[in-house]
Amino acid sequence: MKNLLKSFRSSPKFSIKWDNYFNIYENFFKKFVNKKITFVEIGVGNGGSLFMWKKFFGPKAKIIGVELNPNAKKLQKFGFNIEIGDQSDPNFWKKFYRKFGKIDILLDDGGHRNIQQITTFMESYEHIKPNGMIIIEDTHTSFMKKKGFKNPSDYSFINFSKLIVESLHRRNPSLNKKPNKLSDRIESIFYYDSIVSINFGSKKISKAKLLKNNSKLKEFIIDYRHKGSFINTLSKFEKLFGKLDENTIIYKIIRKCFHRNFFITLNEKKRIRNYKKMINY
Numbered sequence: 001m002k003n004l005l006k007s008f009r010s011s012p013k014f015s016i017k018w019d020n021y022f023n024i025y026e027n028f029f030k031k032f033v034n035k036k037i038t039f040v041e042i043g044v045g046n047g048g049s050l051f052m053w054k055k056f057f058g059p060k061a062k063i064i065g066v067e068l069n070p071n072a073k074k075l076q077k078f079g080f081n082i083e084i085g086d087q088s089d090p091n092f093w094k095k096f097y098r099k100f101g102k103i104d105i106l107l108d109d110g111g112h113r114n115i116q117q118i119t120t121f122m123e124s125y126e127h128i129k130p131n132g133m134i135i136i137e138d139t140h141t142s143f144m145k146k147k148g149f150k151n152p153s154d155y156s157f158i159n160f161s162k163l164i165v166e167s168l169h170r171r172n173p174s175l176n177k178k179p180n181k182l183s184d185r186i187e188s189i190f191y192y193d194s195i196v197s198i199n200f201g202s203k204k205i206s207k208a209k210l211l212k213n214n215s216k217l218k219e220f221i222i223d224y225r226h227k228g229s230f231i232n233t234l235s236k237f238e239k240l241f242g243k244l245d246e247n248t249i250i251y252k253i254i255r256k257c258f259h260r261n262f263f264i265t266l267n268e269k270k271r272i273r274n275y276k277k278m279i280n281y
């Protein structure tokens with residue numbers, strides 16, 4: 001049995017977690033084992049997971065639990081830091097980081113509502129150490145209507161996370177978009193069943209640069225990306241106007257339109273809709 005699962009099973013307090021989480025966490029967290037880290041879990045419940053993390057990470061780790069229920073304070077006697085507060089309150093987080101400073105790992109297993117997950121992420125990302133991570137657990141709630149989650153909706157955490165995905169892509173100069181505060185900090189995002197992990201880089205991540213191995217090796221090649229449809233359209237225009245030289249305005253306009261993908265055909269859209277149906281959308 002893997003170490004994390006062993007620690008879970010032997011925890012002296014009750015805990016409940018989906019079975020697929022253990023392998024994922026074991027892989028994410030192995031680099032932090034026996035290190036002097038600060039690990040924060042939102043949602044203490046009965047305290048079972050706090051004992052599991054303590055055993056897994058070892059005695060050097062500082063384990064902090066964040067919980068709405070004041071009874072959780074009782075667990076402090078076992079060596080945990082317990083902060084009572086509401087994860088959806090930005091002021092709670094401001095005080096929290098003033099008190100504890102930067103942290104290595106934030107695991108959100110709290111109330112799982114959109115505003116709780118999104119506030120927690122937005123109020124925390126500037127307080128994560130290099131190589132640290134924010135993990136949001138039970139993200140299936142982004143697709144749950146029942147139990148008050150009222151999803152899927154434009155305001156779900158998963159929909160919000162698409163903005164984080166876009167922020168990473170702003171590092172690519174082809175987009176010509178101004179990088180935002182997330183662009184140079186977040187290295188990658190991993191999506192699993194019900195877990196999203198946002199992974200921070202070891203240092204500021206700069207914009208991507210285009211590398212060429214050796215310009216002398218470049219031969220004249222035609223980019224075939226738009227060949228089929230471009231040639232068809234060109235020949236229709238040539239029937240009207242006669243042979244079009246590459247330097248004519250009409251030729252240039254047609255080429256630009258294809259380059260900018262103006263002509264996504266109805267058939268292409270239909271095929272994509274059909275593919276979506278094949279996976280039940």
Ligand SMILES: C[S@@+](CC[C@H](N)C(=O)[O-])C[C@H]1O[C@@H](n2cnc3c(N)ncnc32)[C@H](O)[C@@H]1O
Pocket residue numbers: 014015016017041042043044045046047048049050066067068069085086087088109110111112116
């Ligand atoms: C699923 S339980 C946590 C279980 C625990 N992490 C474990 O694995 O054993 C969720 C906890 O989040 C707490 N919670 C719910 N909403 C919260 C909020 N807005 N802020 C902080 N904690 C919250 C609940 O009181 C509950 O104890």
